[in-house]
Amino acid sequence: MSILGTRVIRTEDPRLLTSGGVYVDDLREPELAGAVRATFVRSPIAHALITGIDASAALEQPGVVAVLTVADMTDMPDQVPPEPEPEGVPPAEGPMPLGGLWAEPLLAVDRVRFVGEPVALVLTDSTYQGEDAAELVSVDYEPLPAVASIEASLAGETLLYPDAGTNVCVRGRGEVTDDSIFDGCEVVVEGDVVNQRVACLPMEGRSTAAAWVDGKLTVWASTQNAQIARLILTAIGLPPEAIRVVAPDVGGGFGAKIGIDRESIVVAWAAKHVGRPVRWVETRSENLLAMTQGRAQRHHIKIGGSKDGHIRAYRLDVVQDTGGYARMSGFLPMLTNLMAPGVYDIPAVQAGYKVVLTNATPIAAYRGAGRPEAAATIERAVDWFAAEAGLDPAQVRRLNFIRNDQFPFVTKTGAPYDSGDYEGALDKVLAAAGYDELRAEQRSRREAGATRQLGIGLASYVEITAADGAAGETAKVEVHDDGRATVYTGSSAHGQGHHTAFAMLVNAELGIPMDRIEVIHGDTDLIPDGIGTYASRSLQLGGSAVHKAAIEVKDEAAKHAAELFEASESDVVLDAETGTWHIAGDPDKSLTWSQVVSAADQGLIVANVRFTADRPTFPFGTHLSLVEVDTETGKVTLLRHVTADDAGPVLNPILLEGQRHGGIAQGAAQALCEEILYDSDGNPLTSTLADYAAITATELPSFELLTSETPTPGNPLGVKGIGEAGTIGATPAVHNAVIDAVSHLGVRHIDMPMTPERVWTAIQKASTE
Amino acid sequence: MKVELTVNGKDITAEVEDRTLLVHFLRDTADLTATNIGCDTTSCGACTVLLDGESVKSCTVLAAQADGQSVTTIEGLASDSGEMHPVQRAFHTEHGLQCGYCTPGMVMAIVSLLKENPSPTEEEVRVGLEGNICRCTGYHNIVQAALVAAASSGQEAAQ
Numbered sequence: 001m002s003i004l005g006t007r008v009i010r011t012e013d014p015r016l017l018t019s020g021g022v023y024v025d026d027l028r029e030p031e032l033a034g035a036v037r038a039t040f041v042r043s044p045i046a047h048a049l050i051t052g053i054d055a056s057a058a059l060e061q062p063g064v065v066a067v068l069t070v071a072d073m074t075d076m077p078d079q080v081p082p083e084p085e086p087e088g089v090p091p092a093e094g095p096m097p098l099g100g101l102w103a104e105p106l107l108a109v110d111r112v113r114f115v116g117e118p119v120a121l122v123l124t125d126s127t128y129q130g131e132d133a134a135e136l137v138s139v140d141y142e143p144l145p146a147v148a149s150i151e152a153s154l155a156g157e158t159l160l161y162p163d164a165g166t167n168v169c170v171r172g173r174g175e176v177t178d179d180s181i182f183d184g185c186e187v188v189v190e191g192d193v194v195n196q197r198v199a200c201l202p203m204e205g206r207s208t209a210a211a212w213v214d215g216k217l218t219v220w221a222s223t224q225n226a227q228i229a230r231l232i233l234t235a236i237g238l239p240p241e242a243i244r245v246v247a248p249d250v251g252g253g254f255g256a257k258i259g260i261d262r263e264s265i266v267v268a269w270a271a272k273h274v275g276r277p278v279r280w281v282e283t284r285s286e287n288l289l290a291m292t293q294g295r296a297q298r299h300h301i302k303i304g305g306s307k308d309g310h311i312r313a314y315r316l317d318v319v320q321d322t323g324g325y326a327r328m329s330g331f332l333p334m335l336t337n338l339m340a341p342g343v344y345d346i347p348a349v350q351a352g353y354k355v356v357l358t359n360a361t362p363i364a365a366y367r368g369a370g371r372p373e374a375a376a377t378i379e380r381a382v383d384w385f386a387a388e389a390g391l392d393p394a395q396v397r398r399l400n401f402i403r404n405d406q407f408p409f410v411t412k413t414g415a416p417y418d419s420g421d422y423e424g425a426l427d428k429v430l431a432a433a434g435y436d437e438l439r440a441e442q443r444s445r446r447e448a449g450a451t452r453q454l455g456i457g458l459a460s461y462v463e464i465t466a467a468d469g470a471a472g473e474t475a476k477v478e479v480h481d482d483g484r485a486t487v488y489t490g491s492s493a494h495g496q497g498h499h500t501a502f503a504m505l506v507n508a509e510l511g512i513p514m515d516r517i518e519v520i521h522g523d524t525d526l527i528p529d530g531i532g533t534y535a536s537r538s539l540q541l542g543g544s545a546v547h548k549a550a551i552e553v554k555d556e557a558a559k560h561a562a563e564l565f566e567a568s569e570s571d572v573v574l575d576a577e578t579g580t581w582h583i584a585g586d587p588d589k590s591l592t593w594s595q596v597v598s599a600a601d602q603g604l605i606v607a608n609v610r611f612t613a614d615r616p617t618f619p620f621g622t623h624l625s626l627v628e629v630d631t632e633t634g635k636v637t638l639l640r641h642v643t644a645d646d647a648g649p650v651l652n653p654i655l656l657e658g659q660r661h662g663g664i665a666q667g668a669a670q671a672l673c674e675e676i677l678y679d680s681d682g683n684p685l686t687s688t689l690a691d692y693a694a695i696t697a698t699e700l701p702s703f704e705l706l707t708s709e710t711p712t713p714g715n716p717l718g719v720k721g722i723g724e725a726g727t728i729g730a731t732p733a734v735h736n737a738v739i740d741a742v743s744h745l746g747v748r749h750i751d752m753p754m755t756p757e758r759v760w761t762a763i764q765k766a767s768t769e
Numbered sequence: 770m771k772v773e774l775t776v777n778g779k780d781i782t783a784e785v786e787d788r789t790l791l792v793h794f795l796r797d798t799a800d801l802t803a804t805n806i807g808c809d810t811t812s813c814g815a816c817t818v819l820l821d822g823e824s825v826k827s828c829t830v831l832a833a834q835a836d837g838q839s840v841t842t843i844e845g846l847a848s849d850s851g852e853m854h855p856v857q858r859a860f861h862t863e864h865g866l867q868c869g870y871c872t873p874g875m876v877m878a879i880v881s882l883l884k885e886n887p888s889p890t891e892e893e894v895r896v897g898l899e900g901n902i903c904r905c906t907g908y909h910n911i912v913q914a915a916l917v918a919a920a921s922s923g924q925e926a927a928q
Contacts, residue, residue: 251805
């Protein structure tokens with residue numbers, strides 16, 4: 001029996017559970033001996049001009065090696081001068097940062113645009129000395145009015161980039177003004193939905209160490225993509241071959257560690273500039289100020305259809321708050337627009353967006369990156385529409401789903417869905433949750449006027465994964481003459497279980513035992529070419545590359561086995577159960593991998609593959625959330641969360657479930673408790689874990705997971721991505737559940753996070769209307 | 770100042786700055802890097818260790834306060850022959866960890882929890898872990914691992 005699809009516990013774990021992982025702060029590499037500690041001096045003001053920096057007091061402190069500012073960066077290449085954009089150019093849809101006059105400096109030049117923006121770098125012998133000295137670096141700021149909200153940004157009274165003449169840095173091409181699409185709709189609902197700013201919050205913050213040795217720079221970085229990080233690091237004026245990037249163990253990423261941030265580039269430059277190894281490990285408070293955050297969109301929607309529940313038209317107008325810098329240009333709202341209609345066959349869809357600058361931490365990818373926002377709003381809108389039409393939300397979903405016989409299906413926003421069974425996922429969840437019984441229980445509590453009301457929330461979602469399949473992923477599989485295998489992957493693990501998953505793929509194909517397969521990732525000297533991990537791409541692209549490389553190794557090995565057997569190649573077979581080679585029909589004679597590979601040149605068989613996909617994949621599912629709302633206090637208790645998710649054939653159920661669990665928790669967290677807040681002057685109010693309401697075990701139940709497996713034709717494994725399904729499905733399911741619990745009291749909508757205060761206020765407001 | 774601690778059964782005497790936190794003593798002086806730092810407000814529990822058998826967040830204890838006491842980190846949890854502790858084993862079999870960063874603190878917190886309450890309910894485990902944040906697992910399999918560890922410890926004790 002093949003190992004594929006079985007519950008294999010992780011090969012990564014024994015080390016992590018006994019001696020612990022080796023994250024950047026744990027590295028004891030000889031090149032880092034005597035490394036100085038880097039501490040950033042950060043802006044305490046949201047928007048200001050810098051008129052002077054005086055480091056003299058800091059420099060007198062014990063242990064201070066250097067205080068560096070942008071003025072010291074004379075050995076850096078000049079920035080490319082801004083090029084004026086011709087009229088009528090298409091929107092910059094990234095995910096690269098905007099350049100030209102919107103470009104973000106490495107250290108602040110003469111202006112700061114968010115609290116936490118790095119202004120100077122202090123290098124000291126020890127960590128404690130760094131914190132002491134950084135406080136003594138005196139920076140003169142001339143405060144400017146802060147643009148602390150989307151509304152303030154759109155008002156345009158204060159501009160973050162005066163030369164631009166506007167705070168709107170990217171506009172989508174979609175038109176959202178033609179109201180005729182709603183002509184003839186019997187039921188129309190219109191309103192605003194906020195998808196609030198949240199922290200990505202990997203448990204390990206950002207960290208980077210760098211050493212400049214004999215004309216080569218080695219950078220150890222907590223990153224999702226060593227190879228992309230290397231490319232970004234060429235900004236300091238070195239060619240790629242003079243840079244080695246190593247991703248050691250990485251303590252979570254969730255999108256915020258794609259590539260490498262400006263602080264890490266500064267640390268790498270500093271190591272070269274002062275000629276000493278440098279290590280930077282941010283504190284949590286720094287992390288909550290300056291690591292990119294997620295979501296931060298405001299939506300205006302309109303949905304219309306017939307009284308019997310058919311949706312005829314949908315409009316989504318997105319304003320993306322990008323913070324002080326446009327790190328991903330228009331990428332996130334572009335994806336939100338693309339996925340706007342979700343799982344529904346809606347005859348008319350309009351979607352548009354604009355990206356606006358605010359004096360807040362820059363926004364970038366967070367688990368789902370633009371797609372959770374789309375699902376959150378269409379799923380809220382469908383519930384709105386169902387409530388207005390007086391219909392059951394499950395029934396409205398069923399009526400409007402894209403049917404199984406419609407795939408492949410291209411949506412009105414241009415998304416080419418590959419395969420799906422949306423109604424199947426809904427049915428599974430309704431049956432498992434006992435939907436009719438739950439509705440009955442809800443009715444009886446309502447009739448009894450119970451203090452604790454029940455809410456049932458549904459979300460049916462589809463998401464796009466591996467949208468950049470054309471970039472593909474690399475794999476090299478080697479089998480050595482001792483019968484061991486080594487896998488080099490361009491994909492990059494930070495908790496997902498790549499090493500287990502990729503070893504399973506090799507084991508399934510070659511029969512080499514799991515404990516004789518080593519998987520290596522995240523070292524540009526060993527793997528110069530690779531993309532890394534984001535957008536739920538690892539198994540479908542990286543895994544497919546490993547799978548194909550293993551097949552190539554097998555084909556090559558068959559030639560050597562044939563020679564050794566003195567048989568025709570077509571008569572030679574590999575028993576993938578035992579990892580032994582035979583002649584067909586003669587099981588008595590066999591050769592081991594060691595014997596076969598020993599016959600190859602230099603005792604090694606190697607295959608290099610870059611797998612590319614010509615289409616993205618579209619995983620889907622339905623989540624059902626059951627909540628109890630205390631109508632006297634507004635407190636929400638999440639009682640059950642039932643999901644049916646489908647990401648194609650399952651390689652390892654343990655890993656699949658783990659990805660879903662984590663995503664559900666983060667999704668529920670956005671619905672219930674997490675939000676990054678600023679005051680009207682742009683001062684962060686949630687910059688520690690004492691203030692930011694990160695979800696804990698006490699707020700969550702155990703989850704109930706159902707799985708189906710609809711393959712995609714897009715790759716040889718038939719698999720889609722599962723990494724982001726949780727955040728995409730869970731947020732609207734929980735959101736809808738809470739509002740469902742109090743809808744009979746007249747509550748139509750509550751914005752996230754649905755804190756007790758917000759829920760209580762909504763109930764009070766509805767009761768007085 | 771001079772402090773003397775027993776860490777995972779080994780005596781360590783060192784001269785440290787007065788303000789040295791226990792977690793920095795463990796990581797930098799004792800060179801035991803499994804214990805991680807996840808915040809600066811005693812909120813996340815990544816740095817949880819046992820101090821004379823009680824779980825503490827080692828970012829909120831001075832090395833000086835631990836003077837003369839005994840510390841256990843996850844590196845000291847397995848048996849002398851290298852056999853994993855039931856909680857470590859359960860984390861492995863139940864997929865109770867992903868990136869591994871919160872794991873040492875989570876494991877130590879559960880070791881302490883099970884010492885106080887050897888057969889907790891799911892609810893008691895969840896309440897007991899309120900001070901430990903994990904961002905990868907959604908806590909589902911961590912809670913499961915705690916329950917499995919409790920059951921297996923109970924069985925071992927009964928044998």
